[in-house]
Amino acid sequence: MMNKLYWGWATDESMRLGGESGGFVTALLRSLIDDYDDVIVIRKVGTIFEGSVVSLSSADETKRVQGALHSVCIELSHYIRKGRRTAIVLKPCDARAVIENIKRNHVDRDEVLLIGLNCGGTLPPVPAMNMLSSQYDLQPDDVVKEEIDKGNLIFTTTAGDEVSKSIDDLEASGYGRRESCRYCDVKIPTMCDLACGNWGTPSGKNMTFVEVCTTHGMDVLTNAIDAGAVDVKEPSEKLSTIRTKVEGAMKKLARTWDKKLLGRMRDMGEAERLEHIQRTLAPCIGCYGCRKACPVCKCSDDCKCMQFAPDDVYPISLFHSIRLLHLMESCIGCGNCTDVCPVDIPLAHLHQLFARSYESKTGYKPGMSVDDVPPLSRGDFPEGY
Amino acid sequence: MSFEPRIIAFLCNWCSYGAADMAGTSRVQYPSNVRIIRFMCSGRIDPNFVVEAFLRGADGVMMTGCHIGDCHYIDGNYKTVHRYEFLSHYLDVLGIGSERLKLAWCSAAEGNKFASEVKEFTDLIRGLGPSPMRGDDDE
Numbered sequence: 001m002m003n004k005l006y007w008g009w010a011t012d013e014s015m016r017l018g019g020e021s022g023g024f025v026t027a028l029l030r031s032l033i034d035d036y037d038d039v040i041v042i043r044k045v046g047t048i049f050e051g052s053v054v055s056l057s058s059a060d061e062t063k064r065v066q067g068a069l070h071s072v073c074i075e076l077s078h079y080i081r082k083g084r085r086t087a088i089v090l091k092p093c094d095a096r097a098v099i100e101n102i103k104r105n106h107v108d109r110d111e112v113l114l115i116g117l118n119c120g121g122t123l124p125p126v127p128a129m130n131m132l133s134s135q136y137d138l139q140p141d142d143v144v145k146e147e148i149d150k151g152n153l154i155f156t157t158t159a160g161d162e163v164s165k166s167i168d169d170l171e172a173s174g175y176g177r178r179e180s181c182r183y184c185d186v187k188i189p190t191m192c193d194l195a196c197g198n199w200g201t202p203s204g205k206n207m208t209f210v211e212v213c214t215t216h217g218m219d220v221l222t223n224a225i226d227a228g229a230v231d232v233k234e235p236s237e238k239l240s241t242i243r244t245k246v247e248g249a250m251k252k253l254a255r256t257w258d259k260k261l262l263g264r265m266r267d268m269g270e271a272e273r274l275e276h277i278q279r280t281l282a283p284c285i286g287c288y289g290c291r292k293a294c295p296v297c298k299c300s301d302d303c304k305c306m307q308f309a310p311d312d313v314y315p316i317s318l319f320h321s322i323r324l325l326h327l328m329e330s331c332i333g334c335g336n337c338t339d340v341c342p343v344d345i346p347l348a349h350l351h352q353l354f355a356r357s358y359e360s361k362t363g364y365k366p367g368m369s370v371d372d373v374p375p376l377s378r379g380d381f382p383e384g385y
Numbered sequence: 386m387s388f389e390p391r392i393i394a395f396l397c398n399w400c401s402y403g404a405a406d407m408a409g410t411s412r413v414q415y416p417s418n419v420r421i422i423r424f425m426c427s428g429r430i431d432p433n434f435v436v437e438a439f440l441r442g443a444d445g446v447m448m449t450g451c452h453i454g455d456c457h458y459i460d461g462n463y464k465t466v467h468r469y470e471f472l473s474h475y476l477d478v479l480g481i482g483s484e485r486l487k488l489a490w491c492s493a494a495e496g497n498k499f500a501s502e503v504k505e506f507t508d509l510i511r512g513l514g515p516s517p518m519r520g521d522d523d524e
């Protein structure tokens with residue numbers, strides 16, 4: 001199916017003006033809330049740097065949902081329960097995690113509706129608040145919205161002013177997006193049923209750019225239109241091209257960061273790289289937080305990575321060796337492991353080093369489609385052996 | 386003291402273990418560096434086992450099984466191939482080097498082949514030196 005592109009908005013005037021980008025997602029959720037057991041979103045609690053995961057139960061509650069919170073980086077795939085029809089609003093890495101969990105039979109594809117939001121990168125909440133006071137001279141309470149546009153990180157204040165700074169400058173001075181987001185190359189979540197975002201929408205028109213990626217997504221959208229909740233029209237060719245260009249620019253920047261953050265490890269000789277990995281992992285205190293936070297690591301505690309005796313002393317712990325091995329074909333690069341590590345080991349960089357080189361060798365990229373079978377699970381006739 | 390490689394060989398019950406047996410009964414000499422672990426099928430060789438072998442100080446690991454098409458369980462050794470390729474890549478990125486992992490097919494009649502594969506691999510590892518994962522003090 002060719003993906004259909006639309007501009008969408010909420011038909012309800014207050015929702016359209018009050019919600020972000022025309023309130024499309026809010027109106028959509030409102031229209032389908034009775035059809036689903038769980039409608040999972042992140043809701044703002046206090047400032048834009050604080051949010052919590054909620055399951056909406058009534059149409060009224062949807063009113064309190066607004067905006068993609070890029071400073072709240074909670075992994076959402078954990079919240080989907082098998083056996084319950086779930087609609088979930090998520091960023092690309094969450095969506096990729098859900099796809100990987102569908103492959104592992106932890107989630108049923110027919111039970112979930114994935115509403116993806118475009119993502120140019122998330123901000124770590126606490127450093128972002130520090131950045132706000134040191135670089136923008138603002139307090140967390142002063143801002144109502146954050147946005148990445150044309151290479152700038154823009155905060156909108158309560159007074160309605162926009163304060164903008166170059167992302168490159170911020171990131172050069174140690175602020176800005178999470179490192180995993182900087183080199184992430186999935187910006188539009190086309191593995192979802194609907195991929196929504198504000199790239200390629202006419203400015204000041206309160207609209208959302210919607211890409212319909214599956215027939216299920218098309219059904220949901222049609223139902224919402226028939227119910228009078230949302231309305232759509234064909235986007236102009238010019239602005240569709242602009243959307244593609246924005247994505248292209250983001251991906252290009254991601255490649256630069258990939259070289260910057262992972263290139264050094266790739267260029268090392270084998271012995272040097274082994275020593276580097278060993279030294280990077282040396283401070284590990286064995287809390288296993290990375291394993292718990294990992295959205296694709298769904299083995300039970302019987303997994304090989306936990307099968308070590310206290311007197312096993314290896315150059316690289318069995319735990320990390322096995323995790324590096326297992327995640328080589330399934331790491332989606334969400335960066336949760338780095339986030340939770342109490343001793344600040346850049347685990348995501350290591351896992352991505354393995355995963356990306358495996359991807360370039362085999363062409364398999366995890367989390368992009370339910371139909372992509374990992375090379376290790378194919379079991380097809382091996383040529384040349 | 387000169388370096389003696391420590392090699393772990395994972396053998397399938399039906400072909401390569403038969404080959405090792407054949408090598409023994411026909412008194413074919415091969416290096417004693419190899420430590421044999423028998424599996425019912427080479428398709429049972431979990432990549433975890435190979436990683437653990439290296440962590441525990443193996444200088445080289447051999448995965449051996451029936452020739453493609455001869456597997457006792459029809460397609461068990463297809464999986465071995467995919468796992469071998471997966472592991473080779475992992476070892477390269479980790480920095481141990483995929484040359485320390487060898488895949489060999491030996492049928493139960495190929496005692497001589499098994500012996501020569503072991504000899505060849507032992508010589509190769511002897512040339513490469515101790516595995517970087519191997520501790521200094523252990524035997």
